[in-house]
Amino acid sequence: MKAPPAHSTVHQPDGAANRTRDEEERRFLFDWERMVLAARFSSTTKLVAFTLRTFADRDGTRVRPGIARLAVLSELSYASVKRARQELVRVGLLELVRRGNRRKGHADEYRLIIADDVIERLEWLSPGEIDAAADAITEARQAAEAARLRTARAKPDQGSQATPDEDQGSHPAPDEASAPSIPDPPATSDQGSADDRDASIRAHTRPGSGLTDDPPPTQVTTPQQRPHQDHLPAQPPDRTHAAAARQRATDRARAVAACGLCDAHGYVGPQLCDHDPGAADRARRGRAAVLAALARRKSPEVIPDAS
CATH class of the missing domain: 1.10.10.10 (Winged helix-like DNA-binding domain superfamily/Winged helix DNA-binding domain)
Structure with missing residues (x-):
């Protein structure tokens, strides 16, 4: 030993x-x-x-x-x-x-x-066995990395080839070409602000109108190409909730932009900002009042002398 x-x-x-x-x-x-x-x-x-x-x-x-x-x-x-x-x-x-x-x-x-x-x-x-095992792991890793690079290079080549369906879809159908065009509807307050419209166009999150002639989701449409609000069917509750959520997000973005206390994400350090300049003072006053009340409760009561 x-x-x-x-x-x-x-x-x-x-x-x-x-x-x-x-x-x-x-x-x-x-x-x-x-x-x-x-x-x-x-x-x-x-x-x-x-x-x-x-x-x-x-x-x-x-x-x-x-x-x-x-x-x-x-x-x-x-x-x-x-x-x-x-x-x-x-x-x-x-x-x-x-x-x-x-x-x-x-x-x-x-x-x-x-x-x-x-x-x-x-x-x-x-x-010697340790060196051989380490070399085997290195070779397997290099082979996996080479295969990943070959797959990554092959994907752009496959995506650049147009399919017959895509070529046919680039020409309008006879019925669509002869159909009369619908005049653009007047802009209303329900369309939202310009920032909201641009965000919905970029994100492709515009809800469908329910009509049969809606464009496919891969095509970007501007708000001016949408049918008039009077021609649309009643919106289901889930779309109403989605619109309310988008409105809350818009209001929050505007509040963050107008606030001088928080950063671009709406935070003051690690805490979420409430965009109220007087909140910190009220919190300090409330904390002082609570501490004073606790101190009064902990102080011993004075018992009067019976004599």
């Missing part, structure tokens, strides 16, 4: 013994970490192992964090940490030094070790 290096008893020149011991300690911890990385542990066991490593001294001793503390630091459950620590002891990478005192709140003390038969106890990857 490869344990942490012990103190040397051979006389050496000044500072040489300390340098040798430091090098041995660093080498031991380096070997221990490489062994944990190469082992085919679960990610939970490796996380607990390296969390235990942070509690060890430079020579790998005095590892004594409790299971509850390890669970908090590694963000794992108590049972998962306990199983991972038992796995490290079983394979020969961790050794129990002394039991703790549960009554006094002392945890068990462990030390990091590399057992002589650790290679036979666990499954691990050699440096």
Whole structure:
């Protein structure tokens, strides 16, 4: 078993013994970490192992964090940490030094070790196997990226080819060409402002009128091409709610634009602005009144002297 290096008893020149011991300690911890990385542990066991490593001294001793503390630091459950620590002891990478005192709140003390038969106890990857596995992952990633680029280049070429249906749809039908044109309706207040009309045209969110000669949704129509409001059927309730929602959004946008307190999104820092300059003063006065009322309630009552 490869344990942490012990103190040397051979006389050496000044500072040489300390340098040798430091090098041995660093080498031991380096070997221990490489062994944990190469082992085919679960990610939970490796996380607990390296969390235990942070509690060890430079020579790998005095590892004594409790299971509850390890669970908090590694963000794992108590049972998962306990199983991972038992796995490290079983394979020969961790050794129990002394039991703790549960009554006094002392945890068990462990030390990091590399057992002589650790290679036979666990499954691990050699440096050559690690390099081969990493190369395989890199090649698979490069192949997936190349396939994605080929697919992205092929999509514009497919979209540029016009289908026969699209070519036929570019010419008006005889009935449509001979049909009389409907005069443009006069602009009314129900059409909304110019900003609302432009937004609905760009977003293609204009609700259909219910008529059979409505243009397909892929064609952009201006408000002047719509039939007169008197010719439209009664709007269903869902469209009425949609119009009300659009009106609320428009009113909010106008309030944000006219407000000098909030930003372009209607926020003052992390809070939503109510566009009321006196709201902050009223809130401060209300908070002061509440604190004063609480202070009066907490003050002890004066009991009059019976004598």
